[in-house]
Amino acid sequence: MSEAPTDLLQQRYGSGASPAVIDNPIITALLAHRSVRAYLDRPLPEGTLETLLAAAQSAATSSNLQAWSLLAVADPERKARLATLAGNQAHILQAPLLLVWLADFSRIRRLADLQGAELEAVDYLDSFLVASLDAALAAQNAAVAAESLGLGTVYIGALRNRLSEVIEELRLPPLVYPVFGLCVGYPDPVHPAAIKPRLPQELVLHRETYRVSPTEAGAIERYDRILADFYRQQGLPSANWSSQAIERLKKVETLNGREQIGQRLKKQQFELL
Amino acid sequence: MSEAPTDLLQQRYGSGASPAVIDNPIITALLAHRSVRAYLDRPLPEGTLETLLAAAQSAATSSNLQAWSLLAVADPERKARLATLAGNQAHILQAPLLLVWLADFSRIRRLADLQGAELEAVDYLDSFLVASLDAALAAQNAAVAAESLGLGTVYIGALRNRLSEVIEELRLPPLVYPVFGLCVGYPDPVHPAAIKPRLPQELVLHRETYRVSPTEAGAIERYDRILADFYRQQGLPSANWSSQAIERLKKVETLNGREQIGQRLKKQQFELL
Numbered sequence: 001m002s003e004a005p006t007d008l009l010q011q012r013y014g015s016g017a018s019p020a021v022i023d024n025p026i027i028t029a030l031l032a033h034r035s036v037r038a039y040l041d042r043p044l045p046e047g048t049l050e051t052l053l054a055a056a057q058s059a060a061t062s063s064n065l066q067a068w069s070l071l072a073v074a075d076p077e078r079k080a081r082l083a084t085l086a087g088n089q090a091h092i093l094q095a096p097l098l099l100v101w102l103a104d105f106s107r108i109r110r111l112a113d114l115q116g117a118e119l120e121a122v123d124y125l126d127s128f129l130v131a132s133l134d135a136a137l138a139a140q141n142a143a144v145a146a147e148s149l150g151l152g153t154v155y156i157g158a159l160r161n162r163l164s165e166v167i168e169e170l171r172l173p174p175l176v177y178p179v180f181g182l183c184v185g186y187p188d189p190v191h192p193a194a195i196k197p198r199l200p201q202e203l204v205l206h207r208e209t210y211r212v213s214p215t216e217a218g219a220i221e222r223y224d225r226i227l228a229d230f231y232r233q234q235g236l237p238s239a240n241w242s243s244q245a246i247e248r249l250k251k252v253e254t255l256n257g258r259e260q261i262g263q264r265l266k267k268q269q270f271e272l273l
Numbered sequence: 274m275s276e277a278p279t280d281l282l283q284q285r286y287g288s289g290a291s292p293a294v295i296d297n298p299i300i301t302a303l304l305a306h307r308s309v310r311a312y313l314d315r316p317l318p319e320g321t322l323e324t325l326l327a328a329a330q331s332a333a334t335s336s337n338l339q340a341w342s343l344l345a346v347a348d349p350e351r352k353a354r355l356a357t358l359a360g361n362q363a364h365i366l367q368a369p370l371l372l373v374w375l376a377d378f379s380r381i382r383r384l385a386d387l388q389g390a391e392l393e394a395v396d397y398l399d400s401f402l403v404a405s406l407d408a409a410l411a412a413q414n415a416a417v418a419a420e421s422l423g424l425g426t427v428y429i430g431a432l433r434n435r436l437s438e439v440i441e442e443l444r445l446p447p448l449v450y451p452v453f454g455l456c457v458g459y460p461d462p463v464h465p466a467a468i469k470p471r472l473p474q475e476l477v478l479h480r481e482t483y484r485v486s487p488t489e490a491g492a493i494e495r496y497d498r499i500l501a502d503f504y505r506q507q508g509l510p511s512a513n514w515s516s517q518a519i520e521r522l523k524k525v526e527t528l529n530g531r532e533q534i535g536q537r538l539k540k541q542q543f544e545l546l
């Protein structure tokens with residue numbers, strides 16, 4: 001698989017539809033991202049965790065609140081239990097490291113308790129969002145850093161499927177919840193991951209105000225075909241994006257337990273007002 | 274300001290407390306992040322927007338839903354109005370480009386409408402979270418790409434302060450909301466931005482399960498001093514992190530209008546169940 005930017009863009013957008021981008025080694029690395037679901041049984045280089053955390057902490061954080069924490073899981077038995085809880089994702093067990101990104105107001109809560117101070121704002125949806133988003137910015141920096149070391153990653157949103165059990169497994173106190181996981185390990189070259197095509201830029205980009213493109217339906221049909229071709233090339237069951245996206249959101253049941261996170265987060269003292 | 278990794282880490286963690294990291298040009302670039310709040314009146318290189326969007330779309334997205342959009346604001350009058358709505362942040366007007374990252378289920382809603390399909394799962398908090406987090410992963414890739422081009426960025430969470438007016442200004446349809454903004458432009462070398470110190474790694478990192486460090490209070494006191502020194506060196510009013518964090522979350526009023534986003538999002542048809 002070639003790593004030249006034009007080739008990467010063709011893989012990302014399908015041939016003939018690539019945007020012209022400014023090229024440098026960092027941008028090339030970002031364009032080359034693929035989610036890795038098959039890992040070698042090979043330990044990580046010494047200092048990997050500290051490096052990924054330093055990259056993560058270098059991301060922006062709202063009002064410097066730093067309302068997130070990182071939980072590193074390497075114990076095979078714990079990873080096996082978490083793999084089961086996350087809908088039997090075998091790569092969680094296979095990867096040497098599972099990073100769990102935590103939204104975390106408990107640190108500031110402990111500080112405030114020492115001073116007898118209230119923290120009324122923590123009860124609001126916006127604060128929940130601030131902590132969750134900051135965890136995401138941090139995680140993405142860590143993912144980019146991991147890939148720069150020749151490692152692969154995949155996000156595990158399914159850590160929210162059975163949120164209660166994951167919270168218990170990780171012994172998370174009130175005001176802490178797992179936003180998602182991130183597997184880290186050396187990609188198995190026997191099962192190479194591919195760059196997944198995305199929607200064309202003209203459907204995602206709006207200028208000045210939000211305007212639905214009059215050619216949206218046709219552009220999505222083209223993308224459906226590009227994605228179906230991609231799945232076929234990968235030896236996967238062919239599916240088009242429209243059907244997949246609708247299927248994923250059609251019924252409450254397709255949330256696989258995540259329909260309950262609002263209730264569970266309230267028990268975790270996120271009031272979400 | 275030196276850009277050697279050891280110097281960057283000293284700035285990030287304070288002298289004497291730096292973790293040992295693995296070094297390469299991408300990791301060095303991540304460690305060098307600083308939020309830029311003073312921009313030159315200089316246009317962006319041609320292709321910047323397409324490049325940042327390609328980097329953004331290359332980030333992971335949950336179930337390939339791609340439930341986000343990017344709104345690029347360059348019109349000075351619109352930027353001026355948004356600057357006012359975001360608590361008078363002058364750098365929004367100064368920067369040539371404001372990227373507004375939108376959580377967006379309206380695209381899939383339009384597809385489902387064509388097929389007469391339901392989208393029950395969109396009504397749940399988890400879906401709101403998926404779209405918001407994916408927008409954050411995308412934005413962080415764009416921020417990293419921008420910095421690789423010699424540009425500066427700063428996130429604008431305050432776009433949620435007066436959410437109704439921002440939604441109207443940007444003409445966002447139901448199932449779309451602005452997660453945050455990101456200013457992009459050439460940093461003004463007359464007002465250089467500095468690397469802000471962060472909490473020590475031992476307070477942020479947990480292994481296997483969540484455990485509060487018995488030395489947490491002392492470590493935070495040390496960080497309070499590091500941050501107060503930093504503000505003093507920058508000629509800013511000295512403040513320690515503990516007080517700042519508590520002050521930011523103490524009262525509902527310190528949310529500056531964001532206490533209402535839950536209600537406003539429901540009008541935007543995010544039911545947050």
